[in-house]
Amino acid sequence: MRARELAADLHAEVADAPIISPHGHVDPRLLADDIPFRDPAELFLIRDHYVTRLLHASGVSLGDLGLDRGRAVDPREAWRILAAHWHRFAGTASGYWLTDELTTLFGVDEELSPETSDRIYDRVATALAEPGFRPRALFDRFRIEVLATTDDPLDDLAPHAQLAADPSFSGRVLPTFRPDAYLDPEASGFAERVERLLAATGQPATLAGYLEALRARRAYFIEHGAVSADHGVVEPFTTDLDAGTAEELFRSALAGTADAAASRVFRGHMLFQMARMSVSDGLVMTVHPGVHRNHHRPTFERFGPDTGHDIPVATEYTKNLQPLLNAFGTAPGFHLVLFAVDETVSSREVAPLAGFYPSVYIGAPWWFLDAPDAIQRWRSAVTETAGFYRSSGFIDDTRAFLSIPARHDTARRSDAAFLARLVVEGRVSLPTARRVIRDLVDTIPREVFKL
Template sequence: MPTTTSLDQDRLFPAEPRTRELARELYAGVAEAPIISPHGHVDPTLLATDRPFADPTDLLITHDHYVTRLLVASGCQFDELGLDPSRPADARAVWRRLAEHWHRFAGTASAYWIRHELAELFGIDEELAPANADRTYDRIAVTLAEPAFTPRELFRRFRIDVLATTDDPLDDLAAHRTLAADPGFPGRVLPTFRPDAYLDPEADGFAGRIERLLAESGRSTDFVGYLAALAGRRAHFVEHGAVSADHGVLEPVAFDLDAAEAERLFADAVAGRLDSAGARRFRGHMLFQMARMSVDDGLVMTVHPGVRRNHHTETFRAYGPDRGHDIPVRTEYTESIRPLLERFGMEPGFHLVLFAIDETLYSRELAPLAGFYPSVYVGAPWWFLDAPDAILRYRSAVTETAGFYRTSGFIDDTRAFLSIPARHDASRRLDAAFLARLVAEGRVSLPTAHRIAADLVDAIPREVFKL
């Protein structure tokens, strides 16, 4: 029989009674604060069109690769999960598969978020299981049809003040214009410039993208024209409210090349004759150029490195990207990014947020870098690390060197719209727990801890992302 799973009001707090009481007090001060989400992947058309959600599976499973990857690892097939656009699966059957395998999610961040969503949004207070799969599916489906459950109504209910999306450089940003022009829409939905596929010669379709970029901008077909076209698209994003440019790279390497080498590499890249060493130098030079442009136009530069995308070639060819097989690799910042910091690290107004999925970087490299360069901030735990224990390890690794105010504030980095409150609530609870320990150990005063807890959800992300 399914067991009850009513949310524990002290979840994620320390077990020691006095420290738990302090955590409760600190959390209470920020629990209802508006959400600032300066980096994520929610589709802005969801809010612009305000169409009702399709069904429970589309809402909670299909677009969440945290969920689908573990289902695949547990023996489910991509086709039966509805991940083949040409062969849609039965939504109820997919939900049954999740219920069948729900026990395998125990202890994962995905289970924590989904339990929060089921309880808080749908009043479901029992563990998923085959016996209740149809009942829970029907309950969610009924709720989805209610007028109070449209994307915009949930945006209000979630108390989202700022939501940043991730967008292709050639996107016309029509959805963002629609939302910005609507006086009844609360909060801000901001685009984020994401140029990876236009900077990496080894990305599929690189030459075609550059051809379109240059054609739409009317720029010359040389490297100078290419840079001008990218700068023009960045300006388009700034005009539509963007505050940051995001860079997902395998390695955060930067090269300051002379004009002749840059021109030669660009020509070879467009012609498809660049070898892997040349492609690496070109990518590194373009990361350097993106920093230069951020100094010029003020966009915050965020770097998300260290992931081997699409690890399983057959899966990528059959089902495309973002299917859960992006796997972390070792990463190094100190030497790799030094040319960029030598040139721009002390520039007034330049903000560089460095993320890591390799935990060894936190205390060894990122905290020391952020503890010296005014431009550098340590990005929040990301992807596989945005989980309770990993978040606490991050705070322990970073705080003694860089403090709290050289970090980014929480980043949910999610495509799963309904999980945003659960993720931010978890972060607030964990920061309260960490601060409570510092207070209990006499390392931070209680008034200071209250201020830090509040700043972590508001003042810090506003400062880092120039909001």
């Protein structure tokens, strides 16, 4: 009972604190144009692959949910499908988030079911037509102070510039440099992307020109407020090649003749180069590895990426990052945030790396692990080795705009419970616990992401 009371007390310290979201996938045009949400199905289903993937696993066609390009679906019918399968979300993080959104934002006080489906749909649809449910109004209501997006290196960042120049918008919406498709010879359209990159920056088709083009685009992002560069690699392998070998690999990659082994080496060299650039230009380097993207080819071909069929794989950091960390691990001002979907790597590698290298920070649980029990496991796995202050602060990593406050509140409650246990066990004093819980939602993400 004492731990529960302490947890509630600690949570109250940060329950209303502003949200700092330094990594996510909300479309900046949503806020720049203040586009109203179309309907409840678009809001709760189409934008949230946590939801669509579990429905698909239950035998529902993604096309019937509205994900099929070129096929119109009645949003009320899609909502009825969610209602019919609502019981399947019991115990899941997405079920918790959806319940929180319906209750907190829309005042829904009954369980979603086939019997209540239309009634709840109408309630949500009516609210979405009100000015208070436009994206900018919700941004203010959610107390979001910083929201980072994820952007293609050749994006003109016009929505970010529009928001930054708008005196009626007080928040910070920051772009994030995401160059994966321009660094991987095995990525679809790699050569065409690199050609466009070189043309946009006026650089020659040489390795030196390619590197300079990437530097130029990073500088453009920094001019528009970017604080980080994100790397969604499968394997965080790094290597530093001599100039001749790197040039040869670059030419073969452009020509489409690089085999799998050569492509891996080139990716490793470019991840190393991205670290070198972060040391130079100050962008925080975040690494999100260990996900097999688009695991089900037929789904990818019909519905495209980010539709729920990405599957985690094992991750190894210690050996893969050794070349990078030997070169830059103690470089002043370099920040490297390491995330993992493979839970085993947190205590075995990430926490020990962050417990030695001043540049390394432990990324928060993400994707399949941003849930109450997983957050508790993660805290237990990393804290005894590296403490709280070598972690990144919470990362919501979401496209589902309305779920942002629920996700951050989940992390705050989980951290409050973890700290309360430490206080009860006499391992942390209550004044220290109060400081830590406040720093986890404010000071720590500001410092790690140079905000």
